[in-house]
Amino acid sequence: MDWISVGLWIALVIVSFMWLMPFVFILLSSLKTQSEIVTNLPWTLPGVWQFQNYARAAETGDIWTLGLNSALIALVKVPLGIFIAALCAFALARLKVRWHRIILGIIAMGALVPVQVALGPLFSMMLQFDLLNTKVGVLLPYLAFGISFQVFILYGFFRSVPRELDEAAILDGASSWRLFWQIVVPLAKPALAALFILDFVGTWNEYPMALALLQTHDQFTVPLGITSFQHEHGADYGAMNAYIVLSVLPVLLVYLMFQRYFVNGAFSGAVKG
Template sequence: MSTATLPATRVRNGIKVPKQARDYVRIGLWIALVIVMVIWAMPLLFVFLTSVKSESDIFTTSSFAIPGILDWENYTEALDTGNLVTAGTNSLFIAIVKVPLGLFIAAAAAFALSRIRFKFDTIILGAFALGSMVPIQVALGPLFKTILDLGLLNNPVGVILPYIGFGLPMQVFILHGFFTAVPKEIDESVRVDGGGNLRLFLQFILPLSKPALAALFILDFVATWNEYAIALVILQNKASQTVPLAIQGFQSQFTSSYGPLNAFTIMSILPVLIIYLLFQRYFVQGMFTGAVKG
């Protein structure tokens, strides 16, 4: 004769309620998340602590030791001796112009490929997918010659145009998958009301695609802000430098000045951090939606 095993109970407010079994999978995931977070945060913590230490503290204390007195003079010295203000302004201008413009062009192309039927549309989409695999380095020579012939050397437009061109393939491919998942019934309702493709694109598809566009905005802003190879070839004078070039120049001049060098690095990542905090609520949603629905 078998007996049924009653679930364990506990008393809560005078009422017996069943105990919930421990979710060991969730506990394991949280432990893994904490470990990954610590590993990711350690380099950033090291850079910040070094940026607020004096030269003597850097060489006499542990790398992760908190200094008794925070030396904010490193930040002042980095601003005075580096080219951060000019380089930051240049990088911000390039990113503000390139990222929205590039995303709009990519969204328009993805809309055409997902909503308008025409010959060779699948081949064109495949060409965009292959274009995302082409490394920038193979095009630096021809790119320099083209920009030189156009008279755009040391000009922000000289890097904005290549940035848009190299960023389009991946953006079109991702947005195409997202747009394809948008119900076709929306198209029919717009057409019944007398609307065309332009109204459908601007008033319906783009608003519905905010999570995907926000995720791509963050990724594209970070990529544009940190881009080095094209900027090194096209922007050759100090007045037109971007942040990565300014960091490289500052490091070559002040190799042993670890405090100001790390302070320079911390200040250079602040705009990227601000952009992420502004759009982070859309980031995960947009990336997962594009990955699943595409």
């Protein structure tokens, strides 16, 4: 018997249990009455399944409007940001760009800037350009803060692609665009899918910049909606937990769609620089 494998499986089960149990408690609480949540243990099943908690949470918290706001921002920002980062990383990794390592270092430094430090200047800038409390005013900072990390990861992945593919494509008359779109990008699908998941989750859950730049409820994203719901209806524990479950579903759906690529691509850009 391979005791190392057994130990790893036991550790995996324990860690999975620790990560899963809070969500199970939230899910069960979202289906209980107020009295059951207060008096019963968190892991007990509901006496009567209160599915109306979800309808009340969606209506009271305006989850559809806020979810649409978050979806629009994420579905524009994530593909656009990854596309721009892929172009930049391809140019630095595959083309003859002078001082490409210095440029890469400057870009990578952007990932080290804490969001909290930039909130004041961002607010003033968006106010000056009349973009405060708009989706565009949130999209632009999201792109700026996300692209640097994506370039750094994709650069490492693109560098690991054999140079012989470039030479063969160039001999066949391929342009740089064709080399990027038809050869390098298909090979980078695992890394791109992993970045898509990470970036979608980060964009969907982003809170500080949204809090600073969005001011009216009709422009709020889901994380701001959770805070607003908690302040106004925090005593309604069933609906509050139902609201949290509804806010997690889109992220879970995206992960399930791309999870087969995630393990192979999550850290593929870190193996070679």
